Amino acid sequence: MAEIKTLVKRRKSAKNIQKITKTMALIAAAKFKVASRKVTAAKPYAESLNKLVADLMSRDSSLSHPLASKNEKVQNVAVIVVASNRGFCGSYNTHVVNHAEREIQQLKDEGKNVFLHVVGKKAASIYHSGSGSKELHTDLEDAKYDNVYSLAETLVDQYLNKEVDEVRVIFTEYISATQQKTKATTFLPFPIDEYQGEGTSGNYEVYPDVNEVLNYVVPQSIYSNLYRIFLESSVSEHVNRMIAMNKATDNAAEMIKDLTRLYNRARQAQITNELSEIMGAVRSLKK
Incomplete structure (x- = not known):
């Protein structure tokens, strides 16, 4: 759970940086x-x-x-x-x-x-x-x-x-x-x-x-x-x-993509663990 919260914060920070660099590139x-x-x-x-x-x-x-x-x-x-x-x-x-x-x-x-x-x-x-x-x-x-x-x-x-x-x-x-x-x-x-x-x-x-x-x-x-x-x-x-800000914007986009992929994997693993725990509990009750 802590890892997911960290990934959410990092992705949010990357998105904020991307907005700033994109604005600086336009200016x-x-x-x-x-x-x-x-x-x-x-x-x-x-x-x-x-x-x-x-x-x-x-x-x-x-x-x-x-x-x-x-x-x-x-x-x-x-x-x-x-x-x-x-x-x-x-x-x-x-x-x-x-x-x-x-x-x-x-x-x-x-x-x-x-x-x-x-x-x-x-x-x-x-x-x-x-x-x-x-x-x-x-x-x-x-x-x-x-x-x-x-x-x-x-x-x-x-x-x-x-x-x-x-x-x-x-x-x-x-x-x-x-x-x-x-x-x-x-x-x-x-x-x-x-x-x-x-x-x-x-x-x-x-x-x-x-x-x-x-x-x-x-x-x-x-x-x-x-x-x-x-x-x-x-x-x-x-x-x-x-040029520098456009590159920074592209790098931020890549970072967001990587963090999103890590977040999805972590979330999927968490859901799998929760389902496993539920199924284990159900089997215990049946016994």
């Missing part, structure tokens, strides 16, 4: 749709700005911009680690932190000073203690443009003031709903080499002056790049949580 799916639309809208804009900058600077080798100029000696490197504020998203945060650890260790092995900017409570809890210069950012959830812009401005100021020689970002690139990739990319200086080989349009005129246009376009391109990175991280987080 993650809704957030994923909204975030994926933002990525779809922001990515072409950021790529067009990047190609425009590369196009303008490829026209004249004498053209330059402080945010697109590489430092001869890279000693101080700022590293932005973009994780999430919430858990239950599979191995999303683990992959980001592991990739960041490898990147940081490689930079230290090269004798460089690393300054961390940790985004998300999950990564912040890991980097909260320990030595080294770091800034914790836990208010950048859902990639709000104003907050991302503020962080980008801070990094741009540090780069222009020679406080850092390079800024790198570790994030999760969103490729499709079934494929996300953790990667490191250069945020500052502007990675012009990545876009110069993609061809130029050459079908526009620059007014009033190329330098003036560059002074406006380069910072805008840099800000939009960081915003796109945060959007891709956000949509990757949501799709990973959706």
